[in-house]
Amino acid sequence: xxxxxxxxxxxxxxxxxxxxxxxxxxxxxxxxxxxxxxxxxxxxxxxxxxxxxxxxxxxxxxxxxxxxxxxxxxxxxxxxxxxxxxxxxxxxxxxxxxxxxxxxxxxxxxxxxxxxxxxxxxxxxxxxxxxxxxxxxxxxxxxxxxxxxxxxxxxxxxxxxxxxxxxxxxxxxxxxxxxxxxxxxxxxxxxxxxxxxxxxxxxxxxxxxxxxxxxxxxxxxxxxxxxxxxxxxxxxxxxxxxxxxxxxxxxxxxxxxxxxxxxxxxxxxxxxxxxxxxxxxxxxxxxxxxxxx
Amino acid sequence: xxxxxxxxxxxxxxxxxxxxxxxxxxxxxxxxxxxxxxxxxxxxxxxxxxxxxxxxxxxxxxxxxxxxxxxxxxxxxxxxxxxxxxxxxxxxxxxxxxxxxxxxxxxxxxxxxxxxxxxxxxxxxxxxxxxxxxxxxxxxxxxxxxxxxxxxxxxxxxxxxxxxxxxxxxxxxxxxxxxxxxxxxxxxxxxxxxxxxxxxxxxxxxxxxxxxxxxxxxxxxxxxxxxxxxxxxxxxxxxxxxxxxxxxxxxxxxxxxxxxxxxxxxxxxxxxxxxxxxxxxxxxxxxxxxxxxxxxxxxxxxxxxxxxxxxxxxxxxxxxxxxxxxxxxxxxxxxxxxxxxxxxxxxxxxxxxxxxxxxxxxxxxxxxxxxxxxxxxxxxxxxxxxxxxxxxxxxxxxxxxxxxxxxxxxxxxxxxxxxxxxxxxxxxxxxxxxxxxxxxxxxxxxxxxxxxxxxxxxxxxxxxxxxxxxxxxxxxxxxxxxxxxxxxxxxxxxxxxxxxxxxxx
Numbered sequence: 177x178x179x180x181x182x183x184x185x186x187x188x189x190x191x192x193x194x195x196x197x198x199x200x201x202x203x204x205x206x207x208x209x210x211x212x213x214x215x216x217x218x219x220x221x222x223x224x225x226x227x228x229x230x231x232x233x234x235x236x237x238x239x240x241x242x243x244x245x246x247x248x249x250x251x252x253x254x255x256x257x258x259x260x261x262x263x264x265x266x267x268x269x270x271x272x273x274x275x276x277x278x279x280x281x282x283x284x285x286x287x288x289x290x291x292x293x294x295x296x297x298x299x300x301x302x303x304x305x306x307x308x309x310x311x312x313x314x315x316x317x318x319x320x321x322x323x324x325x326x327x328x329x330x331x332x333x334x335x336x337x338x339x340x341x342x343x344x345x346x347x348x349x350x351x352x353x354x355x356x357x358x359x360x361x362x363x364x365x366x367x368x369x370x371x372x373x374x375x376x377x378x379x380x381x382x383x384x385x386x387x388x389x390x391x392x393x394x395x396x397x398x399x400x401x402x403x404x405x406x407x408x409x410x411x412x413x414x415x416x417x418x419x420x421x422x423x424x425x426x427x428x429x430x431x432x433x434x435x436x437x438x439x440x441x442x443x444x445x446x447x448x449x450x451x452x453x454x455x456x457x458x459x460x461x462x463x464x465x466x467x468x469x
Numbered sequence: 470x471x472x473x474x475x476x477x478x479x480x481x482x483x484x485x486x487x488x489x490x491x492x493x494x495x496x497x498x499x500x501x502x503x504x505x506x507x508x509x510x511x512x513x514x515x516x517x518x519x520x521x522x523x524x525x526x527x528x529x530x531x532x533x534x535x536x537x538x539x540x541x542x543x544x545x546x547x548x549x550x551x552x553x554x555x556x557x558x559x560x561x562x563x564x565x566x567x568x569x570x571x572x573x574x575x576x577x578x579x580x581x582x583x584x585x586x587x588x589x590x591x592x593x594x595x596x597x598x599x600x601x602x603x604x605x606x607x608x609x610x611x612x613x614x615x616x617x618x619x620x621x622x623x624x625x626x627x628x629x630x631x632x633x634x635x636x637x638x639x640x641x642x643x644x645x646x647x648x649x650x651x652x653x654x655x656x657x658x659x660x661x662x663x664x665x666x667x668x669x670x671x672x673x674x675x676x677x678x679x680x681x682x683x684x685x686x687x688x689x690x691x692x693x694x695x696x697x698x699x700x701x702x703x704x705x706x707x708x709x710x711x712x713x714x715x716x717x718x719x720x721x722x723x724x725x726x727x728x729x730x731x732x733x734x735x736x737x738x739x740x741x742x743x744x745x746x747x748x749x750x751x752x753x754x755x756x757x758x759x760x761x762x763x764x765x766x767x768x769x770x771x772x773x774x775x776x777x778x779x780x781x782x783x784x785x786x787x788x789x790x791x792x793x794x795x796x797x798x799x800x801x802x803x804x805x806x807x808x809x810x811x812x813x814x815x816x817x818x819x820x821x822x823x824x825x826x827x828x829x830x831x832x833x834x835x836x837x838x839x840x841x842x843x844x845x846x847x848x849x850x851x852x853x854x855x856x857x858x859x860x861x862x863x864x865x866x867x868x869x870x871x872x873x874x875x876x877x878x879x880x881x882x883x884x885x886x887x888x889x890x891x892x893x894x895x896x897x898x899x900x901x902x903x904x905x906x907x908x909x910x911x912x913x914x915x916x917x918x919x920x921x922x923x924x925x926x927x928x929x930x931x932x933x934x935x936x937x938x939x940x941x942x943x944x945x946x947x948x949x950x951x952x953x954x955x956x957x958x959x960x961x962x963x964x965x966x967x968x969x970x971x972x973x974x
Contacts, residue, residue: 302638307962309944310621317948317964320928402953415744422736424908425751425954444640444972452964454948455927457920458938 186361188217188385189368191230198222200221201360203386205359208272216361219386224353224394226380231324231351232400234379239349240319247296250347252374253323254289259427260370261286267362271334284438285339292343299348299443303450309387314457317448321349322427326395328388330407330434334360338367340435341407344445346380353401354383361385388413396420396428403427407435500814500822505608505841507819510598515546518554518683518708519691521561524700528553533710535684538605539818539827539862547684550707550772555676555716558705561781562647563722565702570674571644579630582669584697586623592622592693596686600658602816603685605827605863606781608742610817617969618943622961624664625945629644629966633671636963641973644672644741646724646732648969649717651738652687653730654680654829655885660729661687663960665704671969673725676705684708696785703868705875715741729786732883732909732954750958750968752786754883755911757932759789759940760894763797765916768945769938770904774889777914777940779825779867783887784833784869786955787912789940792869792891793900799893803871806891810854810867811970817859825887837865837886844870844879849890875903883909897922901929910952914940932961 187194199220218224238246257264261282268278300319306313325345330337334357341430345352356364370381384391388408395404396417403426406414414430421428429448433440493713515532517524534543550558570578589596596619606615633642648668652660657679668675679687691706707713711734718741725748726819728738732754744747759777761770777789794802818826828834842959845851849870858864865887873880873890880890894900904913912934915926923937933951936942943949948962958968 305948305963307944307946307948309942309947311942311944312938313942315944315947317959317962322952411744418653418743419740421743422739424735425732425739425753425956427957442639451952452948452950452959453927453932454934454962455924456934456936456939456942456947457923457927 181266184214186216186365186385188212188219189232189344189365189372189383190223190227191382192372194368194372195450197307197386204359205361207270213271213362216385217386218357219325219391221391221394223384224391225398227384228324228398228400230306230379230382234377235321235323235351238346238351238377238380241349243297243300245292246347246349247293249375250289250293250296253376254286254293255369255372256370256374257282257286257289263366264363267366269333271360271362281333281336288336288339288441289343289385292347292446295443295446296347299446302443303433303447307454309456312459312461313461315454317452317454319348319447320453322449322451323350323351324400325350325449326398326401326404327352327354328350328392328395328404328406329354329356329364330357331357331409332434333357334363335367336436337407337434338364340445341405341431342381345405345449348446348449351380352382352448354381355391355395356383356385358386358388369382373412375444392416393420396426397423399424403429405429405431405449407431475924502817503821504817504819505598505601505821507598507602510595512545512599512685514710516548516688518548518550518558519688519695519704519706520554520558521705522695524691527551529659531721533681535603535682536766537602538682538829539859539861542632543566545604545685547708549687550678550709550713552716554707555644555720558676558707559647559649559717559720559722561702562676562705565700566644566646566674569700570703571672575631575633575672578672579627579670581697581699582623582627582630582666585694585699586620588693588697589616589620589623589690592689593617596658596689598819599689600686601826604654604657604683605818605829607823607826609821609823610781615656615659618727618945619659622659622662622945623666626670629667630670630672633966633970636966637970637972640972642671643973645969645971647722648672648673648675648725648727649723650675650677650727651714651717651845652677652679654683655786657683658686658690661690663729663876667960667965668727668969669703671966673969674703676707676723678707678709678714678717681708718742724750727958727968728752732956737957748968748971751956752958752960753954753956755786755788755909755951755955756791756881756883756907757789757909757912757914758791758793758930759914760793760900760916760926761795761798761802762917762919762922763795764918766918766938767798767802767805770916771802771809773914773916773938773940774806775809778889779887780941782825782828782865783808784829784885785941787941788885789912789914789935790884790889791904792889793894793903794891796893796895803891806869807852810869813854813856813867815854815856815858815864815866825867828865828886831863833885834863834865837884837888840879840882840884840886840888841868844873844877844888844890847874847877847879849873849879850876875906881907897925901926905931908954911955914938960967
């Protein structure tokens with residue numbers, strides 16, 4: 177007798193847990209052949225709010241981790257991803273990619289994780305400055321994460337766009353709430369399983385599946401989201417985000433093109449979700465002493 | 470040498486003896502008036518728009534009056550630019566960008582900006598006097614802070630013009646095109662410098678709108694720019710009201726909008742710019758925390774708190790309007806603050822003894838008085854300086870509120886006037902939470918003797934600028950700008966260039 181395959185239930189990822197959507201709703205994305213991929217959670221605004229709460233809770237301790245430690249964890253993500261490579265390739269193929277293309281995408285995603293792991297303790301040095309002010313102060317400008325970042329992942333690919341948007345955001349110490357590609361959502365939830373086993377604290381990354389159209393307003397209207405990264409293709413949605421961002425002066429950043437190219441990686445993607453903080457620290461000024469010791 | 474020293478000690482002694490007779494140290498000192506001369510300043514009766522290298526009348530033919538807020542006297546008439554004028558200015562800026570400014574070598578571009586800086590330095594005294602007349606700020610401040618900083622800002626960014634590739638490693642930069650800039654009335658000339666200098670250095674052309682209550686120094690700057698020989702259309706200055714500013718924001722051929730002003734207007738602009746692809750930077754309001762720990766040098770801290778909130782009549786976006794004092798020293802600090810408040814001079818801004826000048830406008834005065842009423846009604850304890858204030862003009866006594874609740878409107882909303890709200894705290898965790906409990910995030914001050922505590926707090930306070938054992942310090946090399954609802958983008962320093970460039974990855 178043939179063994180009956182165990183099918184995976186794809187759930188969402190909030191605060192390090194895998195709950196079903198509180199709404200109990202589902203949707204069934206199809207691949208190009210018209211086959212249903214799975215019953216995915218059709219996340220609600222309440223799920224979105226729960227995810228923001230989890231992200232805010234995680235932000236403090238994540239941003240205060242040492243840069244070195246964040247780098248270690250991001251590298252661990254690459255290791256876990258490598259170990260599950262075949263699973264991702266399988267899902268990409270199921271979603272309609274050819275096997276060589278799927279393999280190339282997974283390879284690129286893994287390498288991108290390693291790339292950003294390396295940046296965790298370097299971008300600060302590249303983008304910070306010591307400012308030679310005309311007074312007796314040690315004045316420096318350093319980067320700090322913006323806080324909770326909403327991410328609407330590229331809709332045109334499943335894995336590489338997801339990794340390319342999440343990794344620079346968390347490398348910089350932010351936490352995030354991510355909406356996966358609506359029609360290509362399988363890898364996003366499997367990637368959540370990778371994150372859950374990578375020593376990444378729960379809540380740093382939260383991943384929802386569902387409708388961009390339904391949730392777009394939640395992203396710009398939520399008062400506890402500091403910035404939104406829009407990597408979708410819908411100009412109307414991008415405009416909506418920018419218009420609604422005035423409620424708490426959100427930073428809205430848009431990437432186009434799906435971030436699929438090997439060149440779509442740079443520390444400037446980290447910089448996009450950083451604030452510049454300038455500190456004026458006093459320097460004791462003792463009369464008579466000069467630097468010509 | 471020895472001889473000199475001896476005679477010095479003798480002199481000092483006699484001076485002290487004499488002064489003991491002359492002054493009553495128990496009361497408030499009185500100074501003889503020491504007004505800055507204004508005879509060298511010749512204001513025109515009427516100022517036109519500066520468009521395409523020419524001073525032109527507004528197309529509507531309308532002018533508005535600008536007054537000295539300290540005396541209510543009319544200073545001059547200023548052109549009221551409308552949509553048509555803005556369109557003319559943007560077109561001139563576009564043509565100048567396409568045909569002249571973007572074709573010029575970066576080195577030559579920089580040399581023009583250097584030249585503007587030098588001309589401003591030459592005319593520094595005139596600029597300072599006019600700034601004081603038009604804005605009501607004290608001459609000491611215009612002369613020692615606003616004008617030198619404005620000159621230095623041009624000088625600083627001039628040098629960046631041919632060095633942009635060093636500011637953004639591994640990236641090609643490009644100017645944006647035409648920058649539309651709207652500035653507030655609290656630092657009229659300085660804000661013009663903060664906007665124009667980096668825009669030009671990055672290779673953009675500019676349409677700038679000064680605030681309606683303080684247009685004069687911007688027009689003097691237009692004359693300086695004209696004198697510098699800057700190609701026509703590179704800088705255009707259009708005076709007017711909010712509708713003039715809206716015309717700049719909404720003009721389809723503007724590539725960049727830079728705004729400094731209130732959070733409310735900033736939000737309107739953010740909405741207006743949505744979906745247009747215009748690059749936007751906002752420098753908005755604040756409710757910045759100034760924190761005194763028990764180990765702080767208290768007298769220095771009190772002086773710093775006074776500077777933090779009463780500098781420029783409190784018309785400062787980063788004003789330290791929320792004071793947090795550690796409980797163990799709160800009584801002493803508050804007493805010292807009240808004593809210091811009583812010795813502040815409020816009056817003629819042109820007088821070099823004056824500490825606090827005139828409130829910028831009648832409208833702002835009403836806003837501040839409204840908040841003072843709100844504070845009283847909310848149950849906070851008010852203390853107003855006992856000083857006398859002039860009968861004419863817009864003046865408000867320096868005011869502080871104690872026993873202020875965290876939820877109180879005077880602790881949450883920006884007043885933009887000489888009103889301080891005082892709260893206390895016990896632990897560091899408590900004060901960090903209280904300080905961060907605001908939608909704003911522009912600046913903060915920390916007063917402590919402990920260096921490690923300074924660094925601890927500077928990393929935990931969610932604000933763009935943190936001053937330790939000082940407050941309201943500015944420098945062209947030092948990036949300035951906010952977190953959260955205090956806006957985004959930085960002005961000053963290397964980071965300030967990013968606001969005026971686009972990047973090819």
